[in-house]
Amino acid sequence: MLLQLFLNGIIYGSIIAIVALGFALVYNTTRIFHIAYAVLYTFAPYNFFTFHTNHGLNVGFAALLAIVSTILLSMIIELTVYKPLQRKKSSLNQVLISSIGVMIIITNLLALFYGNETKMINPGISGSLLFGNILITNNQVIQVTVSLFLIILFFLFLKYSKFGLITRALRDDENLSKVFAINIPGLRLFVFGLSGLFAAIGGLLVAYDVGIDPYVGMPMLLNAFVALIIGGTGKFYTPVIGAFVIGILQSLSIWQFSSNWSQVITFILLIGFLIFRPQGLAGELQREV
Amino acid sequence: MNYILHILIMINIYIILTTSANLVVGMVNLLSVGQAAFYGIGAYVTALVLIVLGLPLFPSILLSMLVTALLGFIIGITSIRLKGDYFVLATLGFQIIIYTILNNWISVTKGPYGIPGIPAPEALGFIKISGIYGFFIFSLILLVFVIFVFYRLIHSPFGRALKGIRDDETAMLALGRNTTQLKTQAFTISCAFTAISGFLYASYITYIDPTSFNLDESIFIVSAVLIGGTGNIKGPIMGAVFVVILPELLRFIGLPDNIAANMRLIIYGFALCMFMYFRPQGIAGEYKFL
Numbered sequence: 001m002l003l004q005l006f007l008n009g010i011i012y013g014s015i016i017a018i019v020a021l022g023f024a025l026v027y028n029t030t031r032i033f034h035i036a037y038a039v040l041y042t043f044a045p046y047n048f049f050t051f052h053t054n055h056g057l058n059v060g061f062a063a064l065l066a067i068v069s070t071i072l073l074s075m076i077i078e079l080t081v082y083k084p085l086q087r088k089k090s091s092l093n094q095v096l097i098s099s100i101g102v103m104i105i106i107t108n109l110l111a112l113f114y115g116n117e118t119k120m121i122n123p124g125i126s127g128s129l130l131f132g133n134i135l136i137t138n139n140q141v142i143q144v145t146v147s148l149f150l151i152i153l154f155f156l157f158l159k160y161s162k163f164g165l166i167t168r169a170l171r172d173d174e175n176l177s178k179v180f181a182i183n184i185p186g187l188r189l190f191v192f193g194l195s196g197l198f199a200a201i202g203g204l205l206v207a208y209d210v211g212i213d214p215y216v217g218m219p220m221l222l223n224a225f226v227a228l229i230i231g232g233t234g235k236f237y238t239p240v241i242g243a244f245v246i247g248i249l250q251s252l253s254i255w256q257f258s259s260n261w262s263q264v265i266t267f268i269l270l271i272g273f274l275i276f277r278p279q280g281l282a283g284e285l286q287r288e289v
Numbered sequence: 290m291n292y293i294l295h296i297l298i299m300i301n302i303y304i305i306l307t308t309s310a311n312l313v314v315g316m317v318n319l320l321s322v323g324q325a326a327f328y329g330i331g332a333y334v335t336a337l338v339l340i341v342l343g344l345p346l347f348p349s350i351l352l353s354m355l356v357t358a359l360l361g362f363i364i365g366i367t368s369i370r371l372k373g374d375y376f377v378l379a380t381l382g383f384q385i386i387i388y389t390i391l392n393n394w395i396s397v398t399k400g401p402y403g404i405p406g407i408p409a410p411e412a413l414g415f416i417k418i419s420g421i422y423g424f425f426i427f428s429l430i431l432l433v434f435v436i437f438v439f440y441r442l443i444h445s446p447f448g449r450a451l452k453g454i455r456d457d458e459t460a461m462l463a464l465g466r467n468t469t470q471l472k473t474q475a476f477t478i479s480c481a482f483t484a485i486s487g488f489l490y491a492s493y494i495t496y497i498d499p500t501s502f503n504l505d506e507s508i509f510i511v512s513a514v515l516i517g518g519t520g521n522i523k524g525p526i527m528g529a530v531f532v533v534i535l536p537e538l539l540r541f542i543g544l545p546d547n548i549a550a551n552m553r554l555i556i557y558g559f560a561l562c563m564f565m566y567f568r569p570q571g572i573a574g575e576y577k578f579l
Contacts, residue, residue, distance in 0.1 A: 033374050093320055098565040104558030108551040260393045267382040274371055274379050
């Protein structure tokens with residue numbers, strides 16, 4: 001029983017990890033608290049639903065189209081909302097509020113288009129594998145494989161490209177990075193596109209298993225925040241640590257308490273970290289802005 | 290006529306909410322997204338006090354303000370030292386914790402079923418506040434009281450000290466002010482007056498459930514403050530009037546109900562983006578929210 005819950009926690013944690021990676025990517029480079037990220041997570045499954053269920057495209061092609069459209073939406077948000085605000089030198093709180101505005105607009109547009117109720121993407125019960133007394137569904141196998149693959153791919157990319165260095169330069173001193181001829185608008189666009197990719201894949205993996213409604217983005221985003229703070233800000237790999245911690249913790253809390261209280265435990269952990277260890281488990285202390 | 294009175298009562302409730310939120314958001318520039326939690330605590334304490342203890346009006350308002358202020362003080366003391374995004378996250382955490390407790394502590398709050406049948410409060414032993422006219426006058430009296438208090442607060446040395454923190458915290462520290470203490474006081478006062486809205490809401494609607502006090506409601510309150518404008522008295526009033534009247538106007542256009550709810554939120558979201566870009570100080574604010 002304990003092992004089963006532990007394993008469920010790791011699988012759930014791996015999903016939180018990729019969603020949190022995308023969020024952290026934006027937060028660590030631009031310091032934008034990208035709340036509109038929550039709608040990217042729901043936008044992809046709805047597109048998949050349109051292409052796959054309504055137009056009958058096959059799963060792989062529909063998923064590809066859904067991911068591409070989410071990346072485009074992410075870039076459009078950067079170009080139409082964040083970039084003009086940045087050009088006006090708006091404060092971070094103004095950007096945060098605008099981001100909330102964008103989230104509200106797109107969530108409700110999705111609700112108008114597709115309805116408020118849960119849409120099932122993959123009707124029927126998926127098969128499962130049994131190891132001793134541990135049960136893993138096929139969907140869970142897909143979830144954990146794809147997310148671990150994506151995480152490893154991203155880390156290889158960070159290791160073998162100058163991306164990590166350049167983005168850290170952008171975060172620390174924007175003017176100095178301009179002097180070193182870094183194409184900042186292009187880099188920002190790339191960062192937003194990449195974060196859209198993470199959100200889309202996370203959303204698709206979960207929605208393929210349990211279905212989708214317009215309001216699932218926010219709870220997942222909250223998990224991503226907590227993963228980022230617990231793991232630590234300022235480095236790219238830290239949200240993965242935080243994500244596995246809260247995935248396992250939430251899963252185990254079902255064992256001790258009812259599932260209703262798992263969010264309370266997560267957020268008490270968040271507040272504890274904010275007060276006693278604001279740099280997180282593995283982050284670096286940041287200068288105040 | 291009853292319809293107009295109902296809208297006016299709701300406007301009064303929201304003006305009290307936004308005016309008290311303004312003390313934190315507009316005067317000290319701390320973006321608190323936990324206001325709905327305090328609104329909810331105020332409402333739940335009111336409901337329990339009126340039903341279980343059966344206290345009259347003034348003791349029950351005071352008790353509800355006291356409990357909320359105490360909670361606000363505890364939350365304030367733990368989160369006020371955090372800067373920027375971290376403060377937002379901490380208040381968000383407390384908002385979700387309190388909402389989950391309201392939703393799951395079944396033996397006290399009855400969880401998602403809510404508390405029905407909250408009795409009308411009694412004042413001075415013989416005035417029973419009931420009926421829509423009664424509540425309109427009652428809410429108006431409370432509103433005038435709250436606005437008077439906040440007018441005096443904003444124009445007092447305390448209010449000027451808060452504005453000083455907002456504009457330059459380091460300078461205030463250099464002048465020997467204990468900024469953390471000032472901010473905690475502002476946060477606690479704001480929570481106490483938010484409880485008055487909770488009291489009005491619970492006793493007027495006579496039924497409360499946790500969904501009225503969730504994260505969306507918090508975001509809604511903050512948006513109302515920011516759309517109206519921060520830092521003075523008229524800004525939050527404008528904001529509250531705007532957000533309560535807008536959905537009623539949409540009703541007259543004749544949108545079906547299921548579309549209207551989503552349309553309303555889309556317009557709020559759009560208004561937020563537009564205000565942040567073109568007019569960060571809101572409709573009537575004196576201060577550009579930073």
